[in-house]
Amino acid sequence: MRWLALIVALLASPVWAVEPHEMLDDPALEDRARDLSAGLRCPVCQNESIDESSAQLAAELRLVVRDRLTAGDTDQQVLDYLVARYGEFVLLKPTTQGANLILWLAAPALLLIALGIGWQVIRRSPARADEGLTEAEKDALDKILRP
């Protein structure tokens, strides 16, 4: 069985999400690091944050985040630092600058518009008495549903 263990050790060494040795001793700082890295995208992965990715680069970025934090950076400074190097691609939560406003505001705007239209349609419906189905329609329905 030793060769098995060897194969496993040699081939199956994905560096996985947050390794124990990466973690900071200060729990408050470590919490901040986790929160930050959950919002940062691993640049070489497909839609994974660096917090959950097992890629080598993600591991390095996790260390960078922790280094910056221990150096006394604020959360925003850490983000700025990474954006300056990797572009806004790394931010899983898009900024609210420029065209991104469309992204953030489109849905609330649509909700207001939809509510407005819905309200109009409901209000406008005439107060005429509701006839329900006409006799002819009722007969047709009965015929169809009770063959």
Add this chain to the structure above:
Amino acid sequence: MLNELAHFALILAFAVAIAQTVIPLIGAHKGWRGWMAMAQPAATSQFILVGFSFAALMWAFVTSDFSLQVVTVNSHSLKPMIYKISGTWGNHEGSMLLWLLILTLFGGCAAWFDGGLPETLRARVLAVQASVSVAFYAFILFTSNPFARLEVPPFDGQDLNPLLQDPGLAFHPPFLYLGYVGLSMSFSFAVAALIEGRVDAAWGRWVRPWTLAAWMFLTIGIALGSWWAYYELGWGGFWFWDPVENASFMPWLIAAALLHSAIVVEKREALKSWTILLAILAFGFSLLGTFIVRSGLLTSVHAFANDPERGVFILIILAFFVGGSLTLYAARAKVLASNGVFGTVSRESALVLNNILLAVSCFVVFIGTIWPLVAEMAFGRTLSVGPPFFDAAFSPFMVLLALALPLGSLLAWKRGTLTRAKKPLWGWAILAVALAGLTFAIQSGRSALGPIGVALGVWVVGGALLDLWLRGGRGGWVDRLRRIRLLPRADWGKAVAHIGVGVTTFAVAGILAWQVEDIRVADIGDSYDVDGYTFTLSDVRSLEGPNYVTTMATIDVTKQGRDVTTLFPEKRFYPVAQMPTTEAAIRNGVLRDLYVVIGEPQGNGGWAVRVYIKPFANWIWGGCILMALGALISLTDRRLRVGAGATKTRRPTVPAE
């Protein structure tokens, strides 16, 4: 030989589908009964032909026929039998064939169980359904033929992606496809009604069971996928807002809106053209989902077919069906005048609000999913839209929906009063807020997410129970319970599904707010406490599985000296696919899951071990099961059952709401 026959059957089915698209449409237009009547045998033969073709492909996988290219690329002779079978649809070509099989199955069902559809409507529905299949036959035959042979068959295959070798994932695609494709029936009914120029209560009644069934399958499919992610990907996440997940979530949201608005059409003959639009959109999002997955345009962990030619083909299909049907809609929607009138405060208005919230939340998912593409093409910005965006932008709509749900479902049809609906709910509202306050006090200083989840869960579940109780009418307990028992299945379905919504809402908030994580290096023999449990790493061994090798740890869990369980997390390696996977060990519990993952050996002889305590994890999928069960119960309602009118057993019934 069998494979060539299967390929030929597929071509033949293609021809039949073309005939089924054209002839019944002309027949319905001219009033020629013979031409209309050909739709039914044609639908049946399509199903038989595709069924044969699919069975042949499955046989090729079962017998490991490596002369077929798909089998070589996606299978291996050592793979366990169940994954050989599920391997049939675990690849692009096979999954498209499964899609077609389900499409023709639904077409066949529409032909076999027509429930007294008028002749012309049936002919048109089947013709539209066949036109969808034509597009997908062409797609399979011209871009992704599953029966392509290899000139020199290899000795063995290249194996299925090990992540996909899992029971949860084996049945995830069929359910999703049943959902996606089920919506094609709603679409066919909508387009047929537009051609016919007529939507009435009966139409609403015919389209509802298909939508319900599709929604039920989508619910199961999405829940299976999420459950798989939870136990397989190794950190217990259950939803990632991945483009491919969103692709299945968008039709789910629209289908949920559709099945509510179809009730209004059926009961009140209102919202007709809106319902038609929803039916078109629901299938449009299904096609969009297929496009996203198949083209790999929005790359994600799921995309296993990354082929631009195929992507363009599906884009054309999407543009044709959505564009065509929307054009038809624009031209014909005017004839669909609604004659049901309702007051501002009524069940109808509440369902309009439900539809608006669901449609807008679907739009949030949509814009978030395509925004990176738009931003890159239109503004030259490369950016990401990830979970933090969706959490922030999507959740408020769900909160609004959950808040409005119990109120809306208690409102009377046509003209209700808010005060009357509100009165019985006060008790629940107070209870919900009180429990939330209590939770907040107990959890001391953590996020507000947990208490909000508690309040919404109690509110929604309570509202659903109260709804049932009030439907029991007046009188003593016994009378009420008897009447509640005799309520139409649709009422029961509604209550069960709404309870499911409450449970899932609560569970999602609960797991996000209260999960505990511990990551550390443990030597063999080490013991440590996490959240009241004591974990002991007692052993790590190397073992050999059928087509993988594994490193398995033994971790004993005790609580205050009592044995709780022993967990065996694994780290597997699949040599053929050259891929490692983590197999978390999970002890499921009602109130919490214990979730343990073994990691890398450390330099000093220890092992990295991650422990998670995940509260209410199973409630997430429990709620989904309740939602699907609610849909199933509704489906068995007498009025939706095919030919139900024929049997005249009179029971003291209450009209369904």
